[in-house]
Amino acid sequence: KAGVTQTPRYLIKTRGQQVTLSCSPISGHRSVSWYQQTPGQGLQFLFEYFSETQRNKGNFPGRFSGRQFSNSRSEMNVSTLELGDSALYLCASSFTGGQNEQFFGPGTRLTVL
């Protein structure tokens, strides 16, 4: 099976712009979680989607949003980018979430200038 894929791998944006990141889970996986990784804050949970519904959300402002499609692919969107949004954004998929193991993608490196 192919692993979790994320596109694009690298992005450079300027302050005030918006960005959309994509995550394709492992075939058959229905749960997708997103994480933000920064040197200062470490890995922080953004949100989880399961069967096209957001069922958990971390402590991030409303500028961060996401969605999941019927094929389980997920996108996250960040509007009105700030310098502090520069980070590695990781997605992880699992069969149903819950106690199933999460498999991580390679991440999208976002740089905000």
Next chain:
Amino acid sequence: AQTVTQSQPEMSVQEAETVTLSCTYDTSESDYYLFWYKQPPSRQMILVIRQEAYKQQNATENRFSVNFQKAAKSFSLKISDSQLGDAAMYFCAYRIPSGAGSYQLTFGKGTKLSVIP
């Protein structure tokens, strides 16, 4: 607040030697899982080992083993016969139920392990 603490930002070990990475956590939940993840430079995060909190027996995966002290909320990772490929960031994490069937991972800040040839 529910937290995971890795007190060693960096560690080094000689090839073929043994190293132990420490982790403490704080949660009021009784139903949780503990994990060690490995993130090599510029590569994907992978699961090294997991431990169910209700199990007393320490988990082992080949050269990797844990010392799980539930009362002390301690979860250390021991790497035996260290290899150059073990060089990476190691993250300790726990997963607790967050409602609606969701379980949320909380990570420590990580320990950067270097392996010296």
